Structures are given as structure tokens and as C-alpha cells.
Amino acid sequence: xxxxxxxxxxxxxxxxxxxxxxxxxxxxxxxxxxxxxxxxxxxxxxxxxxxxxxxxxxxxxxxxxxxxxxxxxxxxxxxxx
Numbered sequence: 001x002x003x004x005x006x007x008x009x010x011x012x013x014x015x016x017x018x019x020x021x022x023x024x025x026x027x028x029x030x031x032x033x034x035x036x037x038x039x040x041x042x043x044x045x046x047x048x049x050x051x052x053x054x055x056x057x058x059x060x061x062x063x064x065x066x067x068x069x070x071x072x073x074x075x076x077x078x079x080x081x
Contacts, residue, residue, distance in 0.1 A: 006049035012037075015046045019054065029054075 004010075004018055015035070016026045029035040030044055035054060037044040 004048045004051050006047070006052055008048045009045045010048060010051065012044050012046065015051050018051055 010018070012023075012026050012030070016023060019026070021029075026035075030037055035046055035050050037046045037050070039045075
């Protein structure tokens with residue numbers, strides 16, 4: 001498979017192949033706004049830069065920080081019991 005180019009436009013099938021996720025997962029990403037897309041003729045089109053944002057290490061570190069915050073808050077609540 002070729003590399004993802006930020007300035008190219010991809011279909012949901014191509015994005016699914018790049019991300020190695022199922023059809024339902026890509027639909028969920030689109031519905032929740034995790035991946036921004038444009039609807040053209042009833043089909044979604046996704047910029048390559050959106051796909052790259054999803055797989056970047058920067059996003060992963062943000063997710064970890066959010067997870068750690070929730071985990072710490074839960075731990076404090078349990079300790080109060």
C-alpha cells in the first residue's frame with residue numbers, strides 16, 4: 001500500500017484500508033467527528049491530513065493524558081469510600 005499524502009482526497013474504503021479498521025468503525029469515526037469528511041454525491045471524502053492526524057503520536061499522547069486523568073479521578077473516588 002502506498003503512503004498517505006496529506007493533500008490527497010480518499011474514499012472511506014481507502015481510509016479503512018490505511019487504518020486497518022472495519023466498515024462500522026470508520027462509520028463511527030465519521031459520525032462522532034473523529035475523522036472530518038465531506039459528503040460528495042452521497043459518499044464521504046476524507047483528506048489525507050485527517051487520516052494522518054488520527055495515527056500521529058501526538059494524538060496518542062493526548063488520549064493517554066485523558067485516560068490518566070479519568071483513572072486518577074476514579075482512584076481518588078474509590079479511596080474516599
